Amino acid sequence: MKSLRILLLAFLLLTRGIPAASKAGVPFNPLDIHWTEIEFKFYGICVCPAPPPIFVTYGLIFSYWEPFLYIDTVKTANYSPFLGFYAGPPLLKMLGGKNQSSSSNEVANDATFAQSHAFMFSMLPAPCRSINFGGWWTELDPLWQSDELSAIITPEAALVANPVMQMACIADATATNFNHPLDFMPWCIGSGGSTYPMTGTVGDENYIQANNTVGGRMLAKLNRMLMICDPELTLCGCVRTPTWIKSHYKTHPVRPGHKSPAYPFGKASKFYDTGLNIPYYNALGPSDEFLWVVYRKQSCCTCCD
Numbered sequence: 001m002k003s004l005r006i007l008l009l010a011f012l013l014l015t016r017g018i019p020a021a022s023k024a025g026v027p028f029n030p031l032d033i034h035w036t037e038i039e040f041k042f043y044g045i046c047v048c049p050a051p052p053p054i055f056v057t058y059g060l061i062f063s064y065w066e067p068f069l070y071i072d073t074v075k076t077a078n079y080s081p082f083l084g085f086y087a088g089p090p091l092l093k094m095l096g097g098k099n100q101s102s103s104s105n106e107v108a109n110d111a112t113f114a115q116s117h118a119f120m121f122s123m124l125p126a127p128c129r130s131i132n133f134g135g136w137w138t139e140l141d142p143l144w145q146s147d148e149l150s151a152i153i154t155p156e157a158a159l160v161a162n163p164v165m166q167m168a169c170i171a172d173a174t175a176t177n178f179n180h181p182l183d184f185m186p187w188c189i190g191s192g193g194s195t196y197p198m199t200g201t202v203g204d205e206n207y208i209q210a211n212n213t214v215g216g217r218m219l220a221k222l223n224r225m226l227m228i229c230d231p232e233l234t235l236c237g238c239v240r241t242p243t244w245i246k247s248h249y250k251t252h253p254v255r256p257g258h259k260s261p262a263y264p265f266g267k268a269s270k271f272y273d274t275g276l277n278i279p280y281y282n283a284l285g286p287s288d289e290f291l292w293v294v295y296r297k298q299s300c301c302t303c304c305d
Helices: 002-016 018-022 163-169 170-176 206-226
Strands: 041-049 054-073 115-120 134-137 250-256 289-301
Touching: 018 041, 054 206, 115 206, 134 206, 163 170, 206 250, 206 289
Parallel strands: none
Antiparallel strands: 041 054, 054 115, 054 289, 115 134, 250 289
16 A cells, blocks of 8 residues: 555656646636537427337427537647646657757747647537547657658548649638638648648647647547547438538637637638737746637437437
8 A cells, every 4th residue: 555655646746746836727617618609599390210110200400519629739748728737747858849948859940849639528418419528639649740650540641742732722721711611622721731741740830820720630630530420411410520521610719818709720820819829928828838619510400419
């Protein structure tokens, strides 16, 4: 028992010691949700198929934007703005983002690197019940650290890794800035550039824009790993979408600053960056450590989620 206490004390010292004392923020709470983003609507009665001997079942049609996913994009390995503290010791110095004093990342001068953490649970479990639970921690994901390894789950990336396909993203950037991202171009994240590679390295030195892109890549990655279903595609269920449908999601940052309204991923940061990332420390947490609230479009028949 004494040995167990010693091990537990050592673990706490490693995970919540000096780094935790030097960096902390306000944890996520329901007040961070912009509830006006929900846009709750009722459309009438619906009919969905059911197993025999019933064959059909009836329900009510509701549509709204559901806050269901919370994405950290951070410069400091294992720091979580969602939790407001370090969730573990930095595993390796190389895991820190660009410009960290402890980082040995070989990131180009005109690029940004960030780790990301996903926390998936719904703040509106009703009336629609197409709910996903889970999480992801990129410090433990070797595919996130390497552009080459990430191709294991995104072999199609080679098809869009050319100037013509990347230049086409200008059209998506224009549409996204008008809040209408082009779903037929899933390889683009608006003004953020390319969805690929699905790693933490973004060829953009605009730190806020790059972190927004990292958040979009995390969302696309969760879709690719079939951890997210899309309840907007059918009233009678929820469909797993390995390729994300961009217009079904919107986001806004709540750390280190708090901004509204919500926009599609890839909206130009000039629309929301004022006062968002004040140097050194913000009222809600340290600078350069972001938390994004993600909403997805829910449309359902209450009979059969």
